[in-house]
Amino acid sequence: MELELSAFRAQWMSELKPSSGSxxxxxxxxxxxxxxxxxxxxxxxxLFLRAVQKEQTGAVYEAIKFYRLAMQLDPDIEFKINYxxxxxxxxxxxxxxxxxxxxxLLAYFExxxxxxxxxxxxxxxxxxxxxxxxxxxxxxxxxxxxxxVVSSDLDMRTLEQLSLVCRGFYICARDPEIWRSACTxxxxxxxxxxxxxxxxxxxxxxxxxxRFDGVYISKTSYVRQGEKSLDGFYRACHxxxxxxxxxxxPDGQVLMLTTPEDPLSVVSRLRTRNTRMDSVLLGHxxxxxxxxxxxxxxxxxxxxxxxxxxxxxRNRFCRRNPAPExxxxxxxxxxxxSRGHQSFNKLVWIHHSCHITYKLTGETVxxxxxxxxxxxxxxxxxxxxxxxxxEQPL
Numbered sequence: 001m002e003l004e005l006s007a008f009r010a011q012w013m014s015e016l017k018p019s020s021g022s023x024x025x026x027x028x029x030x031x032x033x034x035x036x037x038x039x040x041x042x043x044x045x046x047l048f049l050r051a052v053q054k055e056q057t058g059a060v061y062e063a064i065k066f067y068r069l070a071m072q073l074d075p076d077i078e079f080k081i082n083y084x085x086x087x088x089x090x091x092x093x094x095x096x097x098x099x100x101x102x103x104x105l106l107a108y109f110e111x112x113x114x115x116x117x118x119x120x121x122x123x124x125x126x127x128x129x130x131x132x133x134x135x136x137x138x139x140x141x142x143x144x145x146x147x148x149v150v151s152s153d154l155d156m157r158t159l160e161q162l163s164l165v166c167r168g169f170y171i172c173a174r175d176p177e178i179w180r181s182a183c184t185x186x187x188x189x190x191x192x193x194x195x196x197x198x199x200x201x202x203x204x205x206x207x208x209x210x211r212f213d214g215v216y217i218s219k220t221s222y223v224r225q226g227e228k229s230l231d232g233f234y235r236a237c238h239x240x241x242x243x244x245x246x247x248x249x250p251d252g253q254v255l256m257l258t259t260p261e262d263p264l265s266v267v268s269r270l271r272t273r274n275t276r277m278d279s280v281l282l283g284h285x286x287x288x289x290x291x292x293x294x295x296x297x298x299x300x301x302x303x304x305x306x307x308x309x310x311x312x313x314r315n316r317f318c319r320r321n322p323a324p325e326x327x328x329x330x331x332x333x334x335x336x337x338s339r340g341h342q343s344f345n346k347l348v349w350i351h352h353s354c355h356i357t358y359k360l361t362g363e364t365v366x367x368x369x370x371x372x373x374x375x376x377x378x379x380x381x382x383x384x385x386x387x388x389x390x391e392q393p394l
């Protein structure tokens with residue numbers, strides 16, 4: 001459009017100048033014809049190159065349309081174009097979209113490493129140093145270090161923060177094998193392909209699963225009426241408040257605790273499975289994906305089995321018959337959802353029951369609890385101390 005506008009201005013200026021005879025008119029006509037040919041050739045070149053680009057991307061129909069327009073402007077345009085190899089700068093610009101943002105950052109970084117040298121390093125030191133830089137390590141060693149960063153607790157948040165260090169760390173943090181191992185830890189060995197997602201990382205980020213870098217907390221409050229006063233004039237009311245905690249581990253284990261203690265004094269003691277709290281219930285959980293794309297969490301927990309200690313001698317003269325030994329197993333069903341900006345941070349109750357098995361007779365009694373207002377949903381809270389150290393690599 002600009003070329004056509006400049007040609008029109010040149011023609012208009014030539015018409016405004018006073019003529020000096022037939023020779024002057026002849027020269028102006030030649031100049032005008034030459035300018036129009038240049039404009040036509042440049043426009044045909046743009047159309048032809050656009051047709052080549054469409055053909056490379058597979059849009060053959062659109063490519064034929066642009067080829068036809070280019071040939072109408074200049075039949076010999078195919079032989080006038082210089083098919084030279086594009087420069088590195090043009091290659092780099094192909095990774096940018098219309099807004100100047102990089103579409104595929106991983107491919108762009110890998111391309112930059114390839115262009116810099118035939119034997120690229122993961123990273124290079126910014127300043128001169130006498131000590132050995134981390135870039136001197138082989139890539140296999142670096143990937144093993146990254147697996148220690150993720151650890152057996154699946155701390156993918158720290159891995160994402162590590163990718164912000166430099167281009168090389170970004171490439172290592174996007175290694176598909178790390179994300180595949182993390183997905184296998186959650187969904188089992190049957191998870192062989194990231195279908196329907198495009199990558200293992202996308203599958204880990206978007207497929208619903210419980211989080212392991214914190215604890216799910218449910219707070220319940222209610223008012224209970226006390227006894228009447230002696231004169232019957234008033235009745236006391238007590239506000240009761242207690243918390244439920246759920247702590248999930250990547251190996252399928254789960255801790256459940258119901259206590260009146262606030263989270264500030266409890267969450268630090270739920271860091272490991274070997275907690276010394278007597279009221280903690282230990283068990284296993286599994287994820288179940290329904291046909292309506294709803295993800296449910298089912299857990300079976302019971303009190304930790306402890307070795308029997310010698311009974312106190314002061315109870316040996318008690319004539320009361322001891323209570324029959326029984327094992328209490330709790331079955332919990334929850335619906336996993338997302339709320340706000342965080343993902344998979346809410347668990348809603350769908351089932352709660354207690355299975356009591358008497359050891360003497362082997363009889364099992366099942367008691368299902370009514371899910372009333374006493375069963376408030378769980379909300380996730382991230383705990384930094386849970387991922388502060390690594391016990392073993394991924």
